[in-house]
Amino acid sequence: MTSPSTNGAHPYGCALEGVCISYAGQPALGPLDLQVPTGQAVALVGPSGAGKTSLLRAVAGQRRPGSGRVLLAGRDISGLRRAELPGLAGLMSQRLDLIPQLSVRHNVQSGALGRWGLARSLAALLLPLEHPPARAAARRVGLEQLLPRRVADLSGGELQRVALARLLVQDPAVVLADEPVASLDPARADDLLGMMRATGREGGRTLIVSLHSPELAVRHFDRVIGLRAGRIVFDLPPSRVTPAELQSLYELLDLTPTRP
Amino acid sequence: MSTPSLVWVRARPAGRSLLSLLLVVAFALSVLAVAGEPVAGSGGAKAAREVLASLLRPDLSLPFLRTVAEATLLTAAYAVAAMTVALAVGIPGALAVSGVLVRRRSARLASVSVVRGLFATVRAIHELVWALLLLIILGPNPIAGVIAIGLPYGATVARVLGERLTDVPAAPLAALTSAGSSPWQTLFYGRLPLAGADLAGYLFYRFECAVRAAAVLSFIGLGGIGFQIQIALADLRFERVWPLLAALLVLVVAVDRLSRYVREAGTV
Amino acid sequence: MSADVHLARRPTPDTPSPPDGDGRAPWLLGPALIVVALAVLVVVGAWAVILTQPTTTLPGLGVTWQRSVDFGRDLLGVDSVGTPAYADRAAWGEVLPLAVDTVVMSVLAVGLAAVGALATIGYSSRLLTVGEFGTHPRLAWPLYLLSRSMHIVARSVPDVVWALLIVFLVRPGILAGALALALHDSGVLGRLGSDVVDNLDRGPLRNLRAAGAGRVAMVAYGVLPQALPRLVTFLLYRWEVIVRATVVVGFITTAGLGYQLRLDLAFRRWTDVALVLLVYVVLVWGVDALSSALRRLAR
Ligand SMILES: Nc1ncnc2c1ncn2[C@@H]1O[C@H](COP(=O)(O)OP(=O)(O)OP(=O)(O)O)[C@@H](O)[C@H]1O
Numbered sequence: 001m002t003s004p005s006t007n008g009a010h011p012y013g014c015a016l017e018g019v020c021i022s023y024a025g026q027p028a029l030g031p032l033d034l035q036v037p038t039g040q041a042v043a044l045v046g047p048s049g050a051g052k053t054s055l056l057r058a059v060a061g062q063r064r065p066g067s068g069r070v071l072l073a074g075r076d077i078s079g080l081r082r083a084e085l086p087g088l089a090g091l092m093s094q095r096l097d098l099i100p101q102l103s104v105r106h107n108v109q110s111g112a113l114g115r116w117g118l119a120r121s122l123a124a125l126l127l128p129l130e131h132p133p134a135r136a137a138a139r140r141v142g143l144e145q146l147l148p149r150r151v152a153d154l155s156g157g158e159l160q161r162v163a164l165a166r167l168l169v170q171d172p173a174v175v176l177a178d179e180p181v182a183s184l185d186p187a188r189a190d191d192l193l194g195m196m197r198a199t200g201r202e203g204g205r206t207l208i209v210s211l212h213s214p215e216l217a218v219r220h221f222d223r224v225i226g227l228r229a230g231r232i233v234f235d236l237p238p239s240r241v242t243p244a245e246l247q248s249l250y251e252l253l254d255l256t257p258t259r260p
Numbered sequence: 261m262s263t264p265s266l267v268w269v270r271a272r273p274a275g276r277s278l279l280s281l282l283l284v285v286a287f288a289l290s291v292l293a294v295a296g297e298p299v300a301g302s303g304g305a306k307a308a309r310e311v312l313a314s315l316l317r318p319d320l321s322l323p324f325l326r327t328v329a330e331a332t333l334l335t336a337a338y339a340v341a342a343m344t345v346a347l348a349v350g351i352p353g354a355l356a357v358s359g360v361l362v363r364r365r366s367a368r369l370a371s372v373s374v375v376r377g378l379f380a381t382v383r384a385i386h387e388l389v390w391a392l393l394l395l396i397i398l399g400p401n402p403i404a405g406v407i408a409i410g411l412p413y414g415a416t417v418a419r420v421l422g423e424r425l426t427d428v429p430a431a432p433l434a435a436l437t438s439a440g441s442s443p444w445q446t447l448f449y450g451r452l453p454l455a456g457a458d459l460a461g462y463l464f465y466r467f468e469c470a471v472r473a474a475a476v477l478s479f480i481g482l483g484g485i486g487f488q489i490q491i492a493l494a495d496l497r498f499e500r501v502w503p504l505l506a507a508l509l510v511l512v513v514a515v516d517r518l519s520r521y522v523r524e525a526g527t528v
Numbered sequence: 529m530s531a532d533v534h535l536a537r538r539p540t541p542d543t544p545s546p547p548d549g550d551g552r553a554p555w556l557l558g559p560a561l562i563v564v565a566l567a568v569l570v571v572v573g574a575w576a577v578i579l580t581q582p583t584t585t586l587p588g589l590g591v592t593w594q595r596s597v598d599f600g601r602d603l604l605g606v607d608s609v610g611t612p613a614y615a616d617r618a619a620w621g622e623v624l625p626l627a628v629d630t631v632v633m634s635v636l637a638v639g640l641a642a643v644g645a646l647a648t649i650g651y652s653s654r655l656l657t658v659g660e661f662g663t664h665p666r667l668a669w670p671l672y673l674l675s676r677s678m679h680i681v682a683r684s685v686p687d688v689v690w691a692l693l694i695v696f697l698v699r700p701g702i703l704a705g706a707l708a709l710a711l712h713d714s715g716v717l718g719r720l721g722s723d724v725v726d727n728l729d730r731g732p733l734r735n736l737r738a739a740g741a742g743r744v745a746m747v748a749y750g751v752l753p754q755a756l757p758r759l760v761t762f763l764l765y766r767w768e769v770i771v772r773a774t775v776v777v778g779f780i781t782t783a784g785l786g787y788q789l790r791l792d793l794a795f796r797r798w799t800d801v802a803l804v805l806l807v808y809v810v811l812v813w814g815v816d817a818l819s820s821a822l823r824r825l826a827r
């Protein structure tokens with residue numbers, strides 16, 4: 001099983017051209033142009049409401065942009081067949097969206113549903129059968145011991161890793177994650193991001209992750225993009241992200257009384 | 261100047277008080293409507309005394325207990341058979357009514373409204389009224405009893421199952437869909453586990469209702485616990501009624517226990 | 529990717545019970561197979577019993593269809609002479625008062641059931657008797673067990689059977705029917721109600737007790753505000769169920785639409801049967817609509 005990107009010739013894992021998103025007429029994102037080379041790891045930072053989630057959902061094909069195009073491996077996302085999308089991009093959402101009543105094994109295996117017919121899906125759910133890539137993914141994120149456990153019984157950090165393992169089984173060329181470390185302690189956060197980085201590198205995957213901590217962004221990623229009010233404020237390699245830049249990115253917009 | 265310890269404020273939300281008032285008035289009116297009727301029954305105090313006295317000496321003779329056991333078994337069999345019909349009608353019905361397997365919204369609306377109307381009619385009619393109608397078509401045939409219970413229960417199962425399959429959190433389903441899962445796959449990997457053990461608990465509750473309904477199929481001349489009760493009452497042998505009621509009680513409680521067990525096994 | 533589902537090695541090396549002992553087997557799996565096998569056995573057995581009854585005949589599809597069509601024609605009065613009942617003003621004039629009787633019977637039943645349930649829920653809830661907020665130390669268990677068993681008995685016996693018994697004691701009519709329905713339903717409501725009370729949010733109750741509230745204050749400020757809206761909702765749901773059942777109970781207690789249906793069926797007045805059924809279905813739908821409107825009001 002080869003991921004489309006390992007030998008895929010296209011130089012850009014993902015590209016946005018003039019993408020705009022608005023909710024009920026209220027612009028939330030863009031117009032935005034962005035090109036992410038295949039295999040690059042990008043961190044999105046920015047204050048709450050900057051449009052990080054909106055951007056990720058657009059790239060994952062879960063929200064159609066009001067205008068502009070999203071390209072995955074050079075192909076316009078609006079022209080894809082339904083079955084093609086899961087192999088091209090996969091999003092780990094802020095709330096993870098796992099099925100609490102099912103075991104870790106079944107949640108991880110559900111990443112493969114796009115490639116399975118109904119009979120195989122049912123067999124994998126109802127019989128004591130296992131999908132080896134799911135075990136491999138679980139092992140990769142350190143969850144092998146927990147495969148038979150119900151997801152409802154897991155801790156926050158474990159849940160995060162289940163969602164990551166599911167995404168690994170889905171095996172998309174572009175891995176998107178929306179604030180994957182928001183609920184983790186610093187050590188776990190480092191661990192998970194390191195893991196995402198490593199698994200991304202192994203599969204030659206493109207990685208776009210939104211974060212609230214610029215520190216982690218600088219430490220783990222090839223490129224840091226600052227987003228504010230739907231626009232790109234800076235787009236720098238981690239070594240060139242300065243405290244001043246971050247200060248202006250996060251500073252409260254107005255309403256702060258200025259001292260005479 | 262002292263502050264009063266209590267002051268009047270605006271009352272509770274109007275809707276709820278209005279509702280309470282309406283309910284109380286409706287009940288009072290219904291009481292008034294029957295207030296003039298004489299109450300005492302045909303047997304009067306003597307019958308009451310006999311009924312109560314019989315409680316102290318229930319018929320526990322072996323041959324009669326055999327009858328009780330057979331009647332109980334038959335009632336349970338009716339209930340189980342009726343539930344298989346209910347599921348055979350209700351599960352496809354739920355999928356049709358909720359439209360969870362249809363991707364396009366317009367197609368969903370069309371399929372939903374037609375089936376819904378049909379099921380609403382079937383459901384409106386009590387299972388024993390169905391039994392009376394089917395008696396005319398099929399005669400005093402056990403099959404008629406099974407269908408009479410299974411049909412309206414199937415329509416009810418379709419509605420409740422359909423509602424529970426639709427009222428699950430949307431986000432996890434969307435996550436499955438974006439991983440490439442088809443509506444059928446989403447049904448098994450998302451909707452069913454999310455709707456969860458509650459669903460199984462509900463089906464067992466239906467089963468409990470089916471047991472009670474099956475017990476009174478004597479309505480259309482079919483055997484079982486109700487039939488034996490009717491015979492006992494017709495012969496004024498009240499001492500035979502109690503063991504029969506006890507058997508029914510055991511059956512219902514057993515199913516109830518099963519339902520609790522299933523719900524707890526699935527949710528805790 | 530043809531063979532990428534393999535049998536998991538059994539016993540799998542990865543299933544040691546976790547240290548906290550929280551390793552419940554996943555729902556849907558393993559032991560479920562035994563349950564499925566048992567269920568199949570039970571179903572097959574049940575059908576075997578049904579199919580071997582002496583009066584069982586497997587009706588042919590063609591015959592059944594023919595009879596259904598004939599019955600439908602009878603109901604519509606296609607082949608009969610004279611105006612069918614449903615097109616006859618006088619027949620409507622007879623049936624509509626019976627519909628009113630039926631509604632009265634159902635409301636009376638719901639009200640009596642509510643009274644019966646409310647009077648006993650306090651004793652059949654674990655929380656308020658033998659649980660955390662119980663007070664009568666000596667009588668708690670007897671009261672709890674007694675009211676629980678009363679609910680179980682009331683609920684297990686179908687309304688129709690209660691009606692059969694009650695007509696010995698109470699003169700057949702609207703009241704007897706309402707009593708039978710109420711008896712069964714007070715058991716149902718009592719059970720639901722005590723479940724509601726037992727699942728209440730304990731926090732507010734603990735606060736009240738810490739603030740020194742007595743038993744009455746606790747019920748008034750802690751239990752009722754939380755439980756009553758849900759109980760009223762149940763009550764309205766049960767009304768929908770009871771209206772359907774009123775017809776059947778009326779059969780026995782000779783009241784309302786049910787008794788009329790019994791007479792019309794006995795005398796094979798098919799178009800009258802159709803009329804009663806029509807009124808019945810419309811009544812049920814009306815009550816369903818009214819009940820859901822009232823439930824919205826409760827929110
Ligand atoms: N479904 C929606 N309906 C209406 N407005 C929305 C919706 N989703 C997002 N918005 C708005 O769009 C803007 C961008 O939201 P988005 O969720 O993309 O921000 P974010 O950067 O992910 O914020 P956070 O860090 O708080 O998650 C915000 O102003 C938000 O209020």
Ligand SMILES: [Mg+2]
Nearest residue numbers: 052053094178
């Ligand atoms: Mg967000």
